[in-house]
Amino acid sequence: MARHVIAPVSEMPPGTRKFLTVDERPIAVFNVNGEFFGLLNRCPHMGAALCEGPLIGLAQSTTPGEIEYTKLGEIVRCPWHGWEFDIRTGQSYCDPRRFRVKAYAAHVEPGASVVKGPYVAETLSVSVEDDYVVVEM
């Protein structure tokens, strides 16, 4: 497993997402309230660019009419058919046993440790003063 440097943290404020191709795989990295998530940008249903869909919360209910709404901004809804996926785990909510999208761990690393490596940062120049978003895949 390689660790890929995606972007300086300053370029990905909360609420943004970045699309890129790593090792020929289309992925997206999300910043949700300061927490970073990586996800394969391909819906396991029909192959849509899943990560272009809206980020919503998770609606659950044990009593009709009473909705518990959690995980705000952590559910990506596929733009083609509306299926929901948890960006933390990649699990789907309509058929969790059969459908899951690949999730990649993402986090922030200080530039000093990134410079030391081993990291893959093909297109970035890394400086020790900045913090960087790193995805493991």
Next chain:
Amino acid sequence: MTAPIAGGVDCDLHPAVPHLTSLLPYMNDYWRDQVTTRGMTDLLSQSYPTNSPITGRADWRPAKGKPGESVDDLLKHALAPFQTAFGILNPLYGVQLVFSEDMADAFCRALNDWLVKEWLDKDARLRGSIVIPAQSIEKAVAEIERCATDKRFVQVLMLVAGDMPLGKRHYWPIYATCERLGLPIGIHAGSNYHNAPTSVGWGSYHIEDYVAQAQAFQTQMTSLIVEGVFAKYPNLKMVMLESGFTWLPSYLWRLHKFWRGVRMETPWVDRPPIEIVRSNIRFSLQPVDAPPEPETLNRLFDHMQSDELLLFSTDYPHWQFDGDSALPEGLSPDLVRRIMIDNPHATYARLKDSVAKETTP
């Protein structure tokens, strides 16, 4: 044909009320006078026009009167040939059609009392469904509670096409009462004609109404599932009567497909619709709407991944089959036993209660 086995349960029999005056002994003085002085004679629904072939099989039609109005005929035509252990009576009389909830209530009470005295008391194999004035929830619940003390009532009967979609919370007190009392809700083909009998308006011919019943059942099942009736009342059973069932796989595929995309609108639907159908909804056998090839029918059971869905019925006196070939070709002996005995007993818990009562001195 597939041979039936003895000891089964016929889940859809239709005793006919000969005439509205047959119910007079079961009405109070006020309603008896109302019926008499207004000159009300009969409450015929266009769901089963008297002379339509489907309304009564030729060899089951009496010389005089309505098909299904004689207890002896029903026992001889419908129970004896199949050595049926229990027959569940679902009266389809026009009492649910009247717009006055007070009149509907009075007529439903009379009909239920008539069923006890003129039918259930006449033969120990007979069981009944409680007919309710569904436009008044309060009165419907009171009537269910009144009748339910007689364990020979094993079900509550509603029409598939009433005033509103059946999943609406308006109806939930009925469902709560039924779940508490162990009464499944039988939803029978037919309309109270408060709305057009098809979803696109009024047709010209009886066949349009009859064929459209399957769409009404689909619409009601969607309503019941997405409104969360079975999330709220997980032990409630519903039985679709005279609904047909071969439309289930394509209908459920469609419902499942769209549920996947809009799950968050009804998050109380926390499992695929087909699983809810398998746990809570059953279907009467007749009319079988499959082509006669056995492999077609068996493919349906494969699609549904269940052999617990169908309940034996003759739909007497409606003309759905000839002779005693009520069971379609190609059913395995195991499936015949499930359809005729196991599945009805698993659905109608009160069948066991009434057996116990009879064997207790």
